[in-house]
Amino acid sequence: QVAEDGVDPFEGPLAVDTVVTTPYHIVTEGLVWGTSYVWRVWMDAPTGAEYHFSVIAVPEGVPAITLEVDDPERYQPGITLFEKKIRNPPSHMSLAIDENGDWVWLLENGGTDPTPLANGNFMMVRAHRIAEVTLDGEVLWESPEEYNIHHDMSVMPNGNVVGVFGETREVEQNGELWDWSGDGLVEFDQVANVVWSWNAFDYLSLDDYDQYLYDNFDPEGDRGFDWTHANGCWYDPEEDALYMSIRHHSRVLKIDHATGDIIWTMGFPMQSGESDCGDDLFSWP
Numbered sequence: 001q002v003a004e005d006g007v008d009p010f011e012g013p014l015a016v017d018t019v020v021t022t023p024y025h026i027v028t029e030g031l032v033w034g035t036s037y038v039w040r041v042w043m044d045a046p047t048g049a050e051y052h053f054s055v056i057a058v059p060e061g062v063p064a065i066t067l068e069v070d071d072p073e074r075y076q077p078g079i080t081l082f083e084k085k086i087r088n089p090p091s092h093m094s095l096a097i098d099e100n101g102d103w104v105w106l107l108e109n110g111g112t113d114p115t116p117l118a119n120g121n122f123m124m125v126r127a128h129r130i131a132e133v134t135l136d137g138e139v140l141w142e143s144p145e146e147y148n149i150h151h152d153m154s155v156m157p158n159g160n161v162v163g164v165f166g167e168t169r170e171v172e173q174n175g176e177l178w179d180w181s182g183d184g185l186v187e188f189d190q191v192a193n194v195v196w197s198w199n200a201f202d203y204l205s206l207d208d209y210d211q212y213l214y215d216n217f218d219p220e221g222d223r224g225f226d227w228t229h230a231n232g233c234w235y236d237p238e239e240d241a242l243y244m245s246i247r248h249h250s251r252v253l254k255i256d257h258a259t260g261d262i263i264w265t266m267g268f269p270m271q272s273g274e275s276d277c278g279d280d281l282f283s284w285p
Contacts, residue, residue, distance in 0.1 A: 002027060005036040005052060033058045033103060059108050061086055062093065067101035079104055081114045083124075094124060107137050113152050123155050130163045130188065143188050151231040154242075160195065162187040162242065164233050168224045169201055173209075178217070179224030180206075185233055185242060185255070198260050200228050200246070205272040210248045210284075250283040251275065 002016035003009035015030040015037060031037065034057030042048030063084065077099070084093045094110025097103055107114075110133070111126030121140065122133050130153045132141040143149060143163065153163035162185055171180040184199035209227055217225045232245035241263060242255045251267030268283050269275035 001041075002030065002037050002039045005038045005054075009038050010040070028104075031055050058103060059093075059106070062095070062103070062106060065097060065101040065103070072099075075099055081116070083110060083112050083114065092126065094122070105135065107133070107135075109137060112150075115153075115155055117155070123153065123161060125149055125151065125153050125163060130161055141190075141192070143192055144194075147186055149186075152233050154233050154235040156187070156235050157237050159190045160187055162196075162233060162235055164230050164244070167199065167201070171206060171225075171227075173206060176219070178219050180227045181224040181229075183228045183230035183244075183246070185244060196257070198242075198255060200230070203260070203262055204228070204249075205274060207272045208249055208270040208274070213248060247284050 001010060001014055003012065003014050015032075016027050016039075018025065020041070033055055036052065036054040038050050038052050040048040040050045061084070079096045079098050081094070081096050084095060085091075086093055091109060092111050094105075094107040094114040095103065096105040109126070111124035111131065114122045114124040116122055117132070120135065122135075124131060124133060126133070128148050128150060129145060130143040130149055131139050133139055143161075147163075148166040149163045150166055151164050153161055155161050165184050165186050166181060167184060168179050168181050171178060173180075180201075182200045184197060184201075186194055186198075187196035189195050209225075213226060219225075226248060228246045229248040230244055230246045232243075234243045235241075235257070236243065240257045242257055244253045244255060245251075246253065249268065249270060251265055251270075253265055254263040255261070256263055264276040265274055266278040267275055267281060269279050
């Protein structure tokens, strides 16, 4: 039995009242954020020892959820994972809701793209590194600090993980020498060694760039020209290929993992005309 803590807690309504036939029982319903509880277990007797615990309050900045559509025949079982960007101080909060729109898990110092692992932990991008994190937020593994990992990563069947990284190079274009910010993919094994990498500077035409961003770029600013702005990657084990979304090219690339060659480019053709298909499927902005 579980009841809200207070004077004679078990005399009122119970948050949990269940018969347990196993050595342990995990409570998944009935608890409310920011509430203290007392619980007891007893067998063939009216009372048992009482133990106290609390559920943390929902941190400031967590948005309220409004369930607008509820069609049980169509939604899948389980929980929905996502992240919320916190601007001050800059960070990401990892969150999970159930089918009722109720919060079931949150991690204040979380990251982007929280991906559940078979061992019960999560892999995510946090603080410009890929990290394996427990439900309580303990970091068990991180990619090397020198790689500027951002936005997304993909866990591979062999336990390796590949993520999007950023890199700046000096590029001469139209008679002007600027710092350009590009992106690539890097694969780490389970002891954080780099076993494979791919860089847009080595495979994409420098003639392809967003003309509006280029015309409005301030070379005297503190950031390089945002050339590619990749924000997604996914590994396909059946074809041993990687997909990469490049926002400022309005493109999706399919990359051969074995050779690094681009299999096809889908999206806006841009200046080089190297797009293979789908030139009217999507564009940014």
